[in-house]
Amino acid sequence: MTNRPLTCEQFDAALSDYLENALDPAERTALESHASTCDRCRALLAELSAIPTEAGALHDLEPSRDLWPAIAQRIAAPVVALPGAAARRERRPSVRPWYLTPASLAAAAAVLIAVTASVTALAIRTGRTSAPAGAVAANNPAPAAQPNDSQIDIPAPAPRVTNASATRPNAVPVQEVYAREIAELDSIVRDQRSHLDTSTVTVIEKNLHIINQAIAQSRAALARDPNSGFLHHQLNDALNQKISLLRTVALLPART
Amino acid sequence: MCARFVSALCLTAAMAATPALLPAQRQHRNDDDETSRVDTTVALSSGGVVELSLISGEIKVTSWNRDQVRIKASSDGGLLQFDATNGRVSLTVRSDHDDMGDTEYDVTIPAGARLITHSVSADITTDGGSDVEAHAVSGDVSVSNVTGRATIESVSGSLTATHVGHGLRVNGVSSDIKATDITGDINAQSTSGDIILGSTHSSFVHTETVSGDTRFGGTLDRAGRYDFHSHSGDIVLAVPAIGVTFDISTFSGDVQSDYPMTLQPGSEVGQKHMEFSINGGGARVTAETFSGGVTVERPGHSSHED
Incomplete structure (x- = not known):
């Protein structure tokens, strides 16, 4: 990833690593900068970012030996x-x-x-x-x-x-x-x-x-x-x- | 015993003659009349199930174009238990002592019947049936001419399937597996046995061995997926020259190909992993081994014939 503005394709390619917190600070900034200017990518980021929170709110399910x-x-x-x-x-x-x-x-x-x-x-x-x-x-x-x-x-x-x-x-x-x-x-x-x-x-x-x-x-x-x-x-x-x-x-x- | 058995057969014959009048009623049950021999024919509705089980001896099943099941069975020391309704026929054997000797089943089923067989050391041979399951422990299993799906398993017996119409699942431990003329999905697994797939017509094939060798020779669907995994066994793929994308990985084995390896943009090239295509790519073929070799060859050009 470079310092140039990201394209939507580059955003898509980097999104998984962003969500996994695997990007370096410059890459994160570039991705967030793109999201701030692109409705489609901002919505996508918001949607995917919410998943861990929503999943975390679910009750823990323990398999029952009963x-x-x-x-x-x-x-x-x-x-x-x-x-x-x-x-x-x-x-x-x-x-x-x-x-x-x-x-x-x-x-x-x-x-x-x-x-x-x-x-x-x-x-x-x-x-x-x-x-x-x-x-x-x-x-x-x-x-x-x-x-x-x-x-x-x-x-x-x-x-x-x-x-x-x-x-x-x-x-x-x-x-x-x-x-x-x-x-x-x-x-x-x-x-x-x-x-x-x-x-x-x-x-x-x-x-x-x-x-x-x-x-x-x-x-x-x-x-x-x-x-x-x-x-x-x-x-x-x-x-x-x-x-x-x-x-x-x-x-x-x-x-x- | 003998008189009761004759009575049972008379009853069976009478009820078999009027299956339409008694569609759900029991045609025959001889667990009150356990016997060492059964020779009878009973009606079975379309799509009915035939279930056969024994310990040692042999199960032979053929098929015909009648809605009837013909059973000839005998046991050296066991007692046969035969049960028949309009939708299901079952035959098993039991014994009050450890050594029941061999039991032989010779059964003819409707071509559209579903067949389920279980044995321990008995060999199982079937010809026909819509869906066929055959499970053995040390016995050999051979199924052929299955119009639907076949599932065959043995721990140490050989496993053979020929001319199966809608998918095959094979599981063995030390069993060698041989499947020929199979249409539909194929899933084959053996720990130390070899797997040979020939003349297959499938868009999905998955094989797994630990030390056994694998040989594949069949048509490829350009949209199909073909996965071959082994730890120390060799993998030989005889594939036609249609569009194929290969993804081959081996840790310490060799890779050989009759086809020129045209690399994809972004492909990895290295000692352990290579991706290449022939004729523009298409069918996805994955082969992974730890220490075995991988050979891709043109059909009929084998240097690895058995």
């Missing part, structure tokens, strides 16, 4: 022992398919609740802060929760300081969200493993190892080039693959 008892009750209802029912079940078991057993449904529901809740929370919070994921993660160099290091192995994300997220106390570290989701899924998978066939477990462990290697390689590369968006993307892809695999395992029927 949904679980009702869901568990509904899942469990068909197998509650009723007078006389036990004898009938001995003679004629439920027609519910084996892959829809209470255990598998419970696992599925738990996974969905856990993942959905956290993803929702992440969406709400990152939406409120409007900060890029990498930048948000970068300002929280020490993830608070890494409950299962053997499986998760998530070191601190590489620092990447931006003006936009430095002032946002509510920013949620993306890596922390990943760590939490993986930990929750991993606990389900640990319980599930004893019900799985050993050959299936072998396949799963081999592929988890492949993914963990990919995560480690991405992190090592990020440590050398912490500003690489491509490497952040690669890391997130690998983490998503891990979540996807753990979800798959969590939803497998028993005796497989």
Whole structure:
């Protein structure tokens, strides 16, 4: 950006950085100067500037784990022992398919609740802060929760300081969200493993190892080039693959 | 057991003969008459659902132009549970002991029926159906001639789809994935398995692997979007010489192209990221790998044939 008056196109191009507080003082002045003389750009700036304020006025939404008892009750209802029912079940078991057993449904529901809740929370919070994921993660160099290091192995994300997220106390570290989701899924998978066939477990462990290697390689590369968006993307892809695999395992029927 | 089964079949035959008079009533239910063998034909309304599940053995499904479902099933040690209404037919197997042996399903469904199958180690092979879901754990899955959408999954079995009309979703863990003659959106994911997409006609393709290789050979829509992601696997793209804009990134792999790389204004050129177009650009093709190589080649000029 130069000291010459901005065009509307240049204004549009710089607007995002302005709202993120990522422009230097001269650039900010040039952009504000243009807005003061251009009705269209002034209106646009006013409209976009109001969004964080309006969003900030919204109530915080916390995903509720209290949904679980009702869901568990509904899942469990068909197998509650009723007078006389036990004898009938001995003679004629439920027609519910084996892959829809209470255990598998419970696992599925738990996974969905856990993942959905956290993803929702992440969406709400990152939406409120409007900060890029990498930048948000970068300002929280020490993830608070890494409950299962053997499986998760998530070191601190590489620092990447931006003006936009430095002032946002509510920013949620993306890596922390990943760590939490993986930990929750991993606990389900640990319980599930004893019900799985050993050959299936072998396949799963081999592929988890492949993914963990990919995560480690991405992190090592990020440590050398912490500003690489491509490497952040690669890391997130690998983490998503891990979540996807753990979800798959969590939803497998028993005796497989 | 046998007498009850014959009675059940007689009842089934009578009700199948008058489906219009009993559109919503149960045609057949044999969970009072569990058996190790089913051989019957029942009516199924247009757009009805056929749901089949078993543990081990084999599921084979074909289709025909009748509003009927033909079922032949047998189980070595399990008990078959068959349920049929005018809109839904289901067959599953259970056992009171761990080893129920193999179970075989040979089922013919209406061409317009929706099919849902689940197995553990059993292989699943289907031919026909409007929308098809096939889920296995270690069994191989093969679906073909699906007029609508297909969803297929296995942890370690191979996954094959041929001639699918309106979109394909494939998920595997160590599974190799092969999809041929697919129209509609394609979404394919495997952790360590290879992904091969051939003769596809899609405007949206998304693939993801960690260590598996990816090979794409299909037509491109100039307004389409094609994304290929891998960590250590190679990506080979056999693309026709229409307008294409490539966005290729690799951290430590090589990039090769049969096409001259004409750079876009403002393109980045470097070891890890390059954007270039052929024939003026159009279809957006993105390929990203960490350590795998990316090759763009002309169809039929492959140096990476399997």
